[in-house]
Amino acid sequence: MEVKCPYCESDQIVKNGITRHKKQNYKCKKCNRQFVINPKNQPIAESTIKLVDNLLLERISMRGIKRVAKVSLQWLQSYVNGKSVSVEPQVKVIPRKKPRLTIECDELWSFVGDKKCKVWIWLAINRNTREIVGVFVGSRDQETALGLWQSLPTVYRQWAVCYTDFWQAYSCILPKKRHKAVGKESGQTNHIERFNCTLRQRISRLVRKTLSFPKKLENHIGAIWIFIHHYNSEIHSKFCIMPS
Structure with a gap:
């Protein structure tokens, strides 16, 4: 039987001893990689x-x-x-030139490891397009609110009117002339609150009562960003516009 290297398909193959599973081991003289015929652990398709x-x-x-x-x-x-x-920890948004922009901001909590380690996800959504334009993960303090503000594209920081709840960290960071603190009964933050529900429905590690709490903060943040990129890509496909 002619043996070829599964990596470079070279036929310059020599025998290279026996594996611990009693299989003949081969070595490719061209790429120097070792292999066996019909391995038990096949590459993932x-x-x-x-x-x-x-x-x-x-x-x-x-x-x-x-x-x-x-x-x-x-x-x-x-x-x-x-x-x-x-995964890239930065939102990709549809380019905006008009100064009339409205965003809604909110935060939701989850856990990493156990319920003693609470992590907050801060989000900003474009009210008109439903596009996520800002994301930051951390604690529920002024420093993390600043991280959300800095995650916004420049045009949003310069022009957008920001609707939030009455959490004091927002008033310390957002421009006073464009910051509108409102209650849930006003309906001005309905879109971001609905997106919070979408996150909890789609990401198991954000469900309040679950066994799926992540043990690593990096995986927790990564899972959130993976979904955010997927969600925004669906928004972009509706508008048929490439994000910047």
């Missing part, structure tokens, strides 16, 4: 990876994704770790 990416956008636990995609929990956790680290 591209279709499976796409399925995992889609499942990560739904309210399914890691073990649930493992069962549906038929992958090992070890591989899945490693894949999620890498995906969380590589």
